Amino acid sequence: METARLVVVGGGPAGLVAAAEAAKAGAEVEVFEEDREVGLPDHCAGLVSSSGLEAITQSRSFVVGKIKGARIFSPDGRRYEAKGPGVKAFVIDRPKFDVEMLRAAERAGVRINLGTRWEGGSDGRVLIIAEGTKARVSRKMGLRPAASIPAAQVDVATNAFDGDMAEIHTGGWAPGFFAWVVPRGERARVGLASYRGVPLELLNRMLEKNQYISSKVRGARRSAPIFGKVVVGGPLRKAAGKEYIAIGDAGGFVKPTTGGGVVLGCLIxxxxxxxxxxxxxxxxxxxxxxxxxxxxxxxxxxxxxxxAKVFSNMREQEIEGALRCLDNEGLLGAAIGYDMDLQGAVVSKAARSGAVRYALLPLLRSIL
Ligand SMILES: Cc1cc2nc3c(=O)[nH]c(=O)nc-3n(C[C@H](O)[C@H](O)[C@H](O)COP(=O)(O)OP(=O)(O)OC[C@H]3O[C@@H](n4cnc5c(N)ncnc54)[C@H](O)[C@@H]3O)c2cc1C
Incomplete structure (x- = not known):
């Protein structure tokens, strides 16, 4: 059978959602996924906003946790909390979620080729490049991939972390970015991404030396490390060319603040x-x-x-000061009321805080 005129490179969530949408709009479309199964290896922490998931699918068969808020730890270990009464986010099993997206694409009439790598360029077709961070086809098409930083995670067999709170640990544990704990039933996925240092070494250091975390994970079984690249550079300046559109991680459609790419990746x-x-x-x-x-x-x-640019340049005492200011002004607690995906409103609210601006003035002067 001849290859369709619309080819989607990559059967991750972005590629599968784009393919389904194109098929619904009447196009003959084919997905090429180099792995034999979608969703593997599972390198995602799986945290997605409940409103975002609602906009993507009504299915909840892949939900493994419900999150009501976040606990933010300052570099000195001070705790701040933003928690609402309802479910703010879901923890999803990414392989199962990706299979759901695959089934939806098949139902829409998309032809799926698993275990088949797309090696070519566009060859006269329209390409939707959804190859994640691998960037082989992107480079072939002359695209410079969005900036990313390395990450490492482990699954820890423990329910010692609060099951309805995600955790963020700032400061030297993950220079320039942050470390996270995402509970998922009887396990927790603990990980970090960083601008400097070797993520696995940083992660092992945090698991051993961070008093709070080490007290929760001591003696618990750990999985082998899981590695990945978190896209932080924001959307490509030009994600569409004459013969292609780059989407998902390949297009840089990932929140630069958190590295979360499932919801906005699928919507875009x-x-x-x-x-x-x-x-x-x-x-x-x-x-x-x-x-x-x-x-x-x-x-x-x-x-x-x-x-994200401001945060990645902040020194520990600046993070400490900014968190204190945001908390004093009630902004951290109020953040739970804002959209987790479209963060423009919460960012501009924080930026309008005089105290935060004062705390960060020297830094803002040097980088903006
Ligand atoms: C450590 C870590 C934690 C994360 N945690 C979260 C989180 O909690 N919440 C969240 O929203 N996001 C999270 N993300 C980001 C999220 O995983 C990505 O944004 C999302 O997977 C992007 O989807 P995608 O479809 O663009 O790419 P991918 O899911 O990477 O899929 C791309 C697919 O393309 C295939 N492929 C590549 N090249 C070819 C080729 N030439 N031919 C055929 N197939 C090809 C690959 O095999 C792959 O299956 C995390 C990322 C990392 C690294």
Whole structure:
């Protein structure tokens, strides 16, 4: 059978959602996934906002935890908390979630090729590049991949962490970024990403030397380390060309503040799928993807990128001071009321705080 005119490279959530959307819009579309199964290896912490998941699928068969808030630890170990009455986020089993997305794409009429790597360029077809952080096809098409930082995680067989709270540990445990604990039933996924140092060494150090964490994980069985790359650079300046659209991690559609890419990756993939289908019918140019994603998400990405840049340059005492200011002004507690995905509003609220600006003035002067 001849390859379809619309090819999606990569059967992760972004590729599968884009493919389903294109098929629903009437395109003949084919997904190429180099692994024999989707969702593996499972390198994702699996934390997604409940509102974001709602917008993607009604299925909950892959949910393994419900999160009501976050506990943020300052570099000195001071604890801050933002918790709401309801479920703010779900912890999902990514392999199961990806299989759900695969089934949805199949139901929409997408042809799926598992265990088949796409080696070519566009070869006269329209390509939706959803290859994650691997960037082989992106490079072939002349794209420079979005910036990413290395991450390491382990699953720890313990229920010692609060089952409805995600944890964020800032400071030297994960220089420039943060470490996290995401509870999932009888286990917790503990990990970090960092701008400096070797993530696995940093993770082992945290598991042994962080008093709070080591007291919770001591003696508990640990999985082999799980590695991955967290995209932090924000969307590519030009994610659509004449013959391609880059989406998901490949397009940089990941929150630079947290590295979370499932929700926005899927929502923006829908735009790509529809635009690609229209382009095949000559109704739109692929470049209209740029306009459309920016209309819905551009401001939020700009704000998140700025916030991430400031945070990654903060020294420990600046993080300490900023958290104290945000807490004193009631902003940390109030953050739970804001959208977890479209973070423009919460970033600008924090940026308007005089105390935070004062605490960070020297830093802001040096990097902005
Ligand atoms: C440590 C870590 C923790 C994370 N935690 C979270 C979290 O808690 N919440 C969240 O929202 N996000 C999280 N993320 C980010 C999230 O995992 C990604 O944003 C998301 O998986 C991106 O989806 P994608 O479809 O773009 O790419 P991927 O899920 O990476 O899928 C890309 C697919 O393309 C395939 N592929 C690549 N090249 C080819 C080729 N040439 N031919 C065929 N197939 C190919 C790959 O095999 C892969 O299956 C985390 C990331 C990391 C690294």
């Amino acid at each position: 993939a829908r735009i790509a799928g529809r635009v690609a289908a229209e382009a095949l019918e000559g109704k739109a140019a692929l470049s209209s993807f740029e306009r459309e994603w920016r209309k819905g998400f551009g401001r939020d990405f700009t704000a998140m990128k700025l916030a």
